[in-house]
Amino acid sequence: MLDPEQTKMFAEAREAADCVRRLLAESREPLAAIGEHLRRRPPRAVLTCARGSSDHAATFAKYLIETRLGIPTASMAPSVASAYGASLHVEEMLCLAISQSGRSPDLISTVRAAKQGGATILALVNDPASPLANEADLVLPLHAGPELSVAATKSFIASLVAIVAIVAAWADDNLLKCELDGVAEYLDAAWDLDWQPLVEHLAGGRGLFVIGRGMGLGVAQEAALKFKETSGIHAEAFSAAEVRHGPMALIGANFPLLVFQQPDGTEASVDSLVGEATARGSTVLVAGAAPAGATSLPTVAIDSILAPILQIQSFYRAINVLALARGYDPDNPPYLQKVTRTV
Numbered sequence: 001m002l003d004p005e006q007t008k009m010f011a012e013a014r015e016a017a018d019c020v021r022r023l024l025a026e027s028r029e030p031l032a033a034i035g036e037h038l039r040r041r042p043p044r045a046v047l048t049c050a051r052g053s054s055d056h057a058a059t060f061a062k063y064l065i066e067t068r069l070g071i072p073t074a075s076m077a078p079s080v081a082s083a084y085g086a087s088l089h090v091e092e093m094l095c096l097a098i099s100q101s102g103r104s105p106d107l108i109s110t111v112r113a114a115k116q117g118g119a120t121i122l123a124l125v126n127d128p129a130s131p132l133a134n135e136a137d138l139v140l141p142l143h144a145g146p147e148l149s150v151a152a153t154k155s156f157i158a159s160l161v162a163i164v165a166i167v168a169a170w171a172d173d174n175l176l177k178c179e180l181d182g183v184a185e186y187l188d189a190a191w192d193l194d195w196q197p198l199v200e201h202l203a204g205g206r207g208l209f210v211i212g213r214g215m216g217l218g219v220a221q222e223a224a225l226k227f228k229e230t231s232g233i234h235a236e237a238f239s240a241a242e243v244r245h246g247p248m249a250l251i252g253a254n255f256p257l258l259v260f261q262q263p264d265g266t267e268a269s270v271d272s273l274v275g276e277a278t279a280r281g282s283t284v285l286v287a288g289a290a291p292a293g294a295t296s297l298p299t300v301a302i303d304s305i306l307a308p309i310l311q312i313q314s315f316y317r318a319i320n321v322l323a324l325a326r327g328y329d330p331d332n333p334p335y336l337q338k339v340t341r342t343v
Contacts, residue, residue: 002329004321009230009330013153013316015145017187020161023143024180027165034122034138035169043094043120046073049110053152053222054098057124057159060218061096064305067215068167068176081113082106091118099123100147100155102130111135124162126155140166149331151230153316156222157187160309179304186300190310193298195318201256201283201295203325205233209247211259211273213240213266215305219312220260226315230323230330240270253281261288262307287311 004010046065048058055075062073076095080086082105095114099107102125112135115121123136126144133139142158161183168176202208208227212220220237227235238247240259251257257277261270271291277284278293288311290296300310323330 002324004324007320007324007329007331008149009151009153009320009323010317012147012149013313013320014191016154016157016313016316017184017191019142019144019154019158020187021184022145023141023158023161024165024184026143027140027162030138030140031165031169034140034166035172037120037138038094038170039172041120043071044092046071046094046096047076047090047114047119048073048096048098049076049078049107049114050098051078051104051107053156053225054100054124054159056218056221056225057098057156057163058096058218059221060160060215060308061098061163063215063217064163064167068171068173076110076114078106078110080110082109086113088113088117088119090114093119095119095121097121097123097132097136098125098159099130099132100126100142100144100152102127102132104132108132108135122166124159126158150333151226151330157309157313160218160312164305164309176305179306183306183309186302186306186310187313190300190313191317193300193314193317195297195314196321197295198258198285198297198315198318199322199325201285202227202231202233202322205256207234207236208256208258209243209251210235210237211240211243211257211270212237212308213270214262214264216260216262216266216308216311219308219315220258222312223258223260223315223319226319229333230319231326231328233326240266240273243273248276251277251280251282256283256285259284259286259288259294260308260311261286262305262311263288263303264305287314 121136128141210224224235224237284294
């Protein structure tokens with residue numbers, strides 16, 4: 001088996017903390033300008049535009065914007081503009097476009113349609129010279145640097161931190177700004193945590209649910225994608241609030257769960273689901289404090305909305321090891337390319 005520390009995925013995920021340091025250092029002026037613009041002209045709604053891992057970052061943005069700013073936030077369907085050619089009536093709205101490459105044709109079509117429909121475009125892109133950035137009214141470069149592994153890691157974490165920074169600037173939230181000052185060091189600590197139980201329990205697995213709720217749902221979606229693309233395991237992400245609406249019928253012996261839990265108002269409902277799953281004989285791995293019968297995966301002790309960001313960093317190191325243990329190359333998943341040009 002290839003040494004896990006020799007993959008591009010390992011090297012790039014390990015760089016996340018340095019990417020975040022660079023992002024926060026280089027973005028003081030752009031963030032101040034974005035915050036001032038959004039306070040001066042507050043949108044009546046936020047529309048997110050993204051695919052893949054970036055769309056999972058958009059899920060995180062939805063919960064953060066709605067809970068911290070009270071502004072309704074919803075995902076746009078790129079096919080409405082790119083495939084159906086429909087006009088959009090989005091006056092006085094903010095279109096938050098998130099992309100690593102900034103080159104997918106359907107995202108560019110959607111952003112153009114939103115702009116023509118009256119929206120302000122804010123782009124989070126790793127390539128500030130990309131076509132998507134050129135379409136935007138406001139741009140925040142992610143400063144993640146080149147990402148060669150097909151599986152996105154550091155660019156996803158940079159997107160999450162950029163979203164927190166935008167909300168902190170928009171709300172002029174000094175407490176949140178102070179929390180961001182320490183996030184790179186927390187990411188370094190999260191990288192050093194040992195999630196070996198995940199590898200041991202899932203090395204022979206075929207499928208699982210990945211559970212999150214609220215601020216943790218976006219990282220659950222991201223983890224489910226990584227199981228599929230790097231390790232050949234079919235994983236579905238669900239909110240803990242949705243599992244009892246049908247998916248619960250599958251949970252039992254030989255059907256494991258990975259649960260992302262953060263210390264907020266969702267904690268009790270997530271613990272309740274974990275208790276029910278373990279009672280049915282399911283193997284349950286919990287990022288955070290695990291109820292009796294479940295396996296706890298170590299996390300950085302932090303009472304903050306940053307907790308899911310730190311958890312996905314620990315997960316990235318573990319999924320790289322899991323992929324190799326299952327005979328997969330996490331840098332080159334079958335049939336996938338780094339830049340996906342969906343029309």
